[in-house]
Amino acid sequence: MSEMPAGIKPRILVISTLGLERFVPALGALGAIRACHPEAEIILLTTQAVAAFAQTAPYFDTVWIDDTNQQINPALWHLGKRLEAATFVRVYDLDATPHTKRLFWVMYGLRALPLSRRSIEWSGAIPGTLLNHDDPRREAMHLVDRWAAQLKLADIGLLHRPDLSWVARQVQSFNVPFRMNAPFTLISATPGPGSSWPADRYGELAVALAASGQIPVLVGTDTPPEVCETVANFCPSAVDLTGQATINELVFLAWAATAAVGPDNGVMHLTAAGGCRTVVLYNGASDPALVGQRGPKVSILRRGQLSEIPVGEVVATLEARK
DSSP, X not given: OOOOOTTOOOEEEEEOOSOHHHHTTTHHHHHHHHHHOTTSEEEXXXXXXXXXXXXXXXXXXXXXXXXXXXXXXXXXXXXXXXXXXXXXXXXXXXXXXXXXXHXXXXXXXXXXXXXXXXXXXXXXXXTTXXXXXXXXXXXXXXXXXXXXXXXXXXXXXXXXXXXXXXXXXXXXXXOOSSOTTSOEEEEEOOOXXXXXXXXHHHHHHHHHXXXXXXXXXXXXXXXXXXXXXXXXXXXXXXXXXXXXXXXXXXXXHHHHOSXXXXXXSHHHHHHXXXXXXXXXXXXXXXXXXXXXXXXXXXXXXXXXXXXXXXXXHHHHHHHHTO
16 A cells, blocks of 8 residues: 555545445455554445444544435536545445446546556456456355455455444434334335335234234335335234334344344345344345345345245244244
């Protein structure tokens, strides 16, 4: 990494702008980056939805918001100029998307030209840069393995295990309409890629959970209203916390919950990282071999369409994992 004048901290940028479903799996990589650069000023570029959660993490000095909506617009130009002015000595691009390639060009201008970029310390997938991860197997790697291989080129050896223990210092009080020591199961119905699990399946699942002594608790954001309405009609004892709990509070719920169920979304990554027994529903639109939740308490059910996964199979999987 480039030397800095005495008394000036090197400034490092970390890019993670693909939402909670990519930020949470990256926690191990983020911890490793911070451990490798303990004296640096590390700035995270992320989305508005993740920013408040990220600001409480111990890995960053500052959190900047990418408000471009991943589009070519005036906001992209202004963001690029802000990034350029920050004079980062190194960038860790954990997204490696067309959007981050655009940021690269706006940040570096003429230096981004192929014959001029060789000295740019961009850890990602920009050909010709100093830390380019050009393994032909890259796109076939699980995203965590991809980050590990990418960071190894930047002399970061082992990724840390995803750690959420720091959340315990952030939540001062959290009130829910049930006893946290009562058995409850989280249901995160926020749709993942592709089709959604039918609303009546969530209702049937809530009924089955209640019959087994569990309190069904709906959580997450962007949950289709018809799911909340259907669950309430099927199971009046279910608790609806959708849109009410912060991400930090969701971690507390995951620590206390018996289990969590939902499609491939950010909350399912959060519950898995929190050590909660997690059953994730996948369809053909996303591949668990590439983006799946990991952990000893994770079970993945996959069909071409989510509607092909019956409630009975989900309940049986929950029972089998006890």
